[in-house]
Amino acid sequence: MKSDEKAYPPPAMLDPAILFASVLNGLTTGAVYALIALGLTLIYGVLHIINFAHGAALMMALYGVYFLHEKLGLDPYVSLPIMVPAMFVAGYALYRGVIARASHGKDENILLITLGLSIMLENAALYFFKSDTLTIDTAYTLSTVNIFGAMIAVPKMVAFFGALATTAVLLLVIGKTSLGRAIRACAKERQGARLVGINVDHVFAMSFGIGLACLGAAACFLLPAYYVNPQVGNGFVLIAFTIVVLGGMGSFVGALIGGFLIGVVESVGGLLLGESLGQIGIFVIFIIVLLFRPQGLFGARA
């Protein structure tokens, strides 16, 4: 699925330098995974729903960044202040307009609604943008930096630090602002939050909006080193689910550590087993964690 990575010839024996480069690469990818997973885990923690449309929303954000670059000549990193608010508004509206109305208060319904939304978005993209895989060219796409002998692509380094910075901002918003306090209150006890005068429906929609805003940021960091096509979200969504389950649903720290862990497993697994089979490592982890520790490594709530 990751066609941008070079097909490594299978190493005769494990060279520590190659392994080191592979781990570093995994960490940079893992930071972006963590950012995507943070949005998912926030939505789960507050709303107790799994947003199946998360991958499709990321795909839309990637197209947004792509067209801003192609039509307006905006650098993906310059698109950040456009994409983040745009995705936030889209998320807020989607929750208020569709998800809250259609759920009839049942969680299973939300599961199916978000599945329906993802089918719609994905195929609308197929209809309008065709199935071509699109990439953008920037001055820094092919440049690399040397870190202790390992060559890491510059866009991946930017993505690493950008994802970490976005995560820090998110944690500050949740931890220090009054909105964050309201979000945490609704996550813990929605009836109680309603009783003390919190507008719960508004907070739910805000959480959904912030969750998608994370995707807006992730898309800006991803595209210079990645590609976009209508199916691109599918690969990410299972990975994001794995991270969220691994870290414990609703746990921010868990999502961060889980993101790095999965990034490294994918990178090293691909090195050892080859590209196609390497992905299995992720799903095997996913299934094992789901079966034996569904509360996750860091989650308290089952």
Add this chain to the structure above:
Amino acid sequence: MRSLASIAVLVLAVGLLPLFVSSGVTLGFVTMVLYATLLGQAWNILGGFGGQFSFGHAVFFGTGAYAMAVLQMRFGLNAWAALPCAIALGGVAGTLLGALSFRYGLRGSYFALVTLAFAEVFRILANTFDFTGAGVGLQLPLQEGAAQLQFATETGYLYLALALATVSLLFAWWLKHSRYGAWLAAVRDNEDSAAALGVNAFRVKLVAITVSGALMAAGGAFYVQKFHYIDPHLAYGAPISVEALLSAIIGGMGTVFGPLLGAVVLHGLGELTRNSLSSTPGASLVIYGALLVLIIMFMPRGIAGLFEGKR
């Protein structure tokens, strides 16, 4: 008894259809509706009657399809012998997946996720090994003749699909009228209360997923015989999981005829959009996705819910 009579009327009507209609297009449409009914009913038995939403039913479909193709091509089995094996393997896959997930108490979204992950693992495995033809897939050699379960005209496939769909409808009818069906409904509505009343929730769910997996595998086997080809995406990809759950939900979850109604609507709509929107990829699936959202928003009990009135 009324629904049993309806099933009999359906079998009679479809069975006699080839005597009056010779158009291959019409017969092909009815065949595909019956095939979609089979897939929808397979999902419905676990998701609608049992309340366990699977997002990866392709795992059973693909198992049936690959078993059918591999047994014939690699082991030289006759298609008539391969069919029950494929169905049985689908049932075994259901039992294993169910035993794993239900033993560890996976419910709701966790169950949906784990089925999705299993389908994805199998897709990657089928994509990797030469045994299953890897990414190229398997092309079943053309050997027309009833002895090979391959037919030159639509009529043969029509009867095969009718037989399989009827079995699935009869099982759903039995669920509505048996003690086991009542247990399954109790587990769906409130697993903890059901368990408190002495229902063995684990075993009840295990039976449901086994039958569901076997029926879904029958759909996969039918697909291979009809289209003579299978590849990892067709077998284990998301579209087949979505098709199964769509017809059940649109028609009405937990009803005997819901999947049939859903299949008629979906395939009718598919024909309409194919004609009007030419063959632009994606267009018909956008409508399916919208339909799923709208049905849940306005008609959570599906089309069948309109006929059943208030319960």
